[in-house]
Amino acid sequence: MFPNNLFENPDRLNRLIDIAQSSFLPLVKGALLYSITIALVSFAVGLIIAVLTALARISGIRPLVLIARIYVSIIRGTPLLVQLFIIFYGLPSLGLRIDPIPSAIIGFSLSVGAYSSEVIRAAILSIPKGQWEAAYSIGMSYTQALRRVILPQATRVSIPPLSNSFISLVKDTSLAAAITVPEMFRKAQEIVASTYEPMLLYIEAALIYWVICFLLSILQDRIEIRLDRYV
Amino acid sequence: MIQVRDLHKQFHSLQVLKGISLTVEKGKVVVVIGPSGSGKTTLLRCLNALEVPTSGTVQIGDVKLDFSQKPDRSRIPLLRRQTGMVFQSYNLFPHMTALQNVMEGPVTVKKEDPRKVQTKASAILAKVGLADKLDHYPAQLSGGQQQRVGIARALAMDPQVMLFDEPTSALDPELVGEVLKVMKELAQEGMTMIVVTHEMSFARDVADEVIFMDQGVIVEQGPPEQIFRKSREERTRQFLQHLQVRD
Numbered sequence: 155m156f157p158n159n160l161f162e163n164p165d166r167l168n169r170l171i172d173i174a175q176s177s178f179l180p181l182v183k184g185a186l187l188y189s190i191t192i193a194l195v196s197f198a199v200g201l202i203i204a205v206l207t208a209l210a211r212i213s214g215i216r217p218l219v220l221i222a223r224i225y226v227s228i229i230r231g232t233p234l235l236v237q238l239f240i241i242f243y244g245l246p247s248l249g250l251r252i253d254p255i256p257s258a259i260i261g262f263s264l265s266v267g268a269y270s271s272e273v274i275r276a277a278i279l280s281i282p283k284g285q286w287e288a289a290y291s292i293g294m295s296y297t298q299a300l301r302r303v304i305l306p307q308a309t310r311v312s313i314p315p316l317s318n319s320f321i322s323l324v325k326d327t328s329l330a331a332a333i334t335v336p337e338m339f340r341k342a343q344e345i346v347a348s349t350y351e352p353m354l355l356y357i358e359a360a361l362i363y364w365v366i367c368f369l370l371s372i373l374q375d376r377i378e379i380r381l382d383r384y385v
Numbered sequence: 386m387i388q389v390r391d392l393h394k395q396f397h398s399l400q401v402l403k404g405i406s407l408t409v410e411k412g413k414v415v416v417v418i419g420p421s422g423s424g425k426t427t428l429l430r431c432l433n434a435l436e437v438p439t440s441g442t443v444q445i446g447d448v449k450l451d452f453s454q455k456p457d458r459s460r461i462p463l464l465r466r467q468t469g470m471v472f473q474s475y476n477l478f479p480h481m482t483a484l485q486n487v488m489e490g491p492v493t494v495k496k497e498d499p500r501k502v503q504t505k506a507s508a509i510l511a512k513v514g515l516a517d518k519l520d521h522y523p524a525q526l527s528g529g530q531q532q533r534v535g536i537a538r539a540l541a542m543d544p545q546v547m548l549f550d551e552p553t554s555a556l557d558p559e560l561v562g563e564v565l566k567v568m569k570e571l572a573q574e575g576m577t578m579i580v581v582t583h584e585m586s587f588a589r590d591v592a593d594e595v596i597f598m599d600q601g602v603i604v605e606q607g608p609p610e611q612i613f614r615k616s617r618e619e620r621t622r623q624f625l626q627h628l629q630v631r632d
Contacts, residue, residue: 287472
């Protein structure tokens with residue numbers, strides 16, 4: 155009745171197990187070499203952009219505030235996939251040709267920068283004014299106060315929301331498949347193209363994403379406990 | 386040591402300081418009293434430019450800033466280096482231990498050798514009675530202990546003047562004494578101090594001069610006996626009477 159039914163067709167079950175096994179390593183390799191690496195690099199660059207954007211918004215200097223707001227508004231108001239397409243497929247028509255991986259890193263960094271700048275801005279503003287004053291009163295400059303007193307405390311406040319951003323980012327790297335980055339999801343698509351087993355491969359990829367994100371959330375708990383030790 | 390000339394401070398339309406002039410000699414202890422809203426805390430905060438005055442001059446040691454002209458912001462840290470500030474709510478750095486709080490200024494601002502600073506910072510903390518609390522975080526200390534760390538942190542920068550902004554107002558009554566004791570010892574060692582406080586006993590026992598402020602002006606100033614016993618101004622007498630009723 156159902157010639158494809160697994161339980162009535164041991165050959166098909168064996169074939170699925172074979173494909174699952176042989177695709178596992180290429181998928182994990184795609185995840186480690188590309189998905190996670192791109193996420194890590196983009197997050198690091200994105201956080202730098204985010205801190206600078208947050209400081210620009212807090213500065214009260216009109217042009218800086220305006221630039222920061224426009225940047226955040228554009229990135230938050232347009233889909234990430236569209237941004238990646240503009241960078242990878244659009245810019246070449248202006249004579250600017252960027253390879254797939256750098257394109258992905260630029261797109262993801264700009265995205266992290268915009269979203270996390272709001273988190274970091276809120277975290278900085280949550281530190282009591284007395285902390286700035288204490289830092290100034292022992293002769294610190296603005297940058298010294300920021301680096302030694304404010305940001306270390308703001309970091310603690312922003313770890314939970316930033317961890318969420320990072321976990322989202324790891325999953326969002328699957329969008330890079332659309333601009334030919336050979337990350338895990340693209341690998342899965344390629345294997346589907348030759349085996350015609352979409353359900354198996356996409357579930358397998360989903361499971362690997364899930365395991366990665368689960369491990370990351372454990373890491374997040376560890377970091378939070380470590381940073382909470384002085385309160 | 387300290388010279389303040391015709392200091393004005395305005396928040397929007399509110400005039401908080403209306404022309405304060407003040408001279409404090411080296412080694413003297415000046416206590417500023419007055420009702421809340423009288424501008425005494427603002428005066429203290431203007432001395433190290435935590436509030437930038439609207440006009441007037443402040444000179445501490447060799448550093449003189451004239452706020453009537455466009456203030457040269459780069460000179461503000463110089464003024465702050467002359468002063469140590471102790472806050473009502475301590476404002477310790479919560480992510481640093483007591484020792485790290487005290488070392489922070491000399492190491493980060495003065496770029497001194499951390500090993501030498503550690504010896505010095507430990508000695509200052511021992512002086513304020515916290516030799517056994519070096520590695521405690523502020524959250525692990527009582528209010529009185531935190532405030533003594535606050536005093537130690539300010540002292541570590543070798544200030545010319547110590548400014549105290551209601552240092553015991555946030556403390557439980559039984560913890561006030563330990564902080565006042567440290568302040569008395571500092572005074573006896575010849576530290577120049579300006580203290581905003583409601584502790585009249587401290588003013589009586591330690592001050593060389595008491596300043597009574599109300600509504601942004603200095604109403605009366607003089608030695609404690611004069612202010613407390615033979616006050617010439619009606620407003621001063623009213624204020625002191627009010628305090629005694631409250632006690």
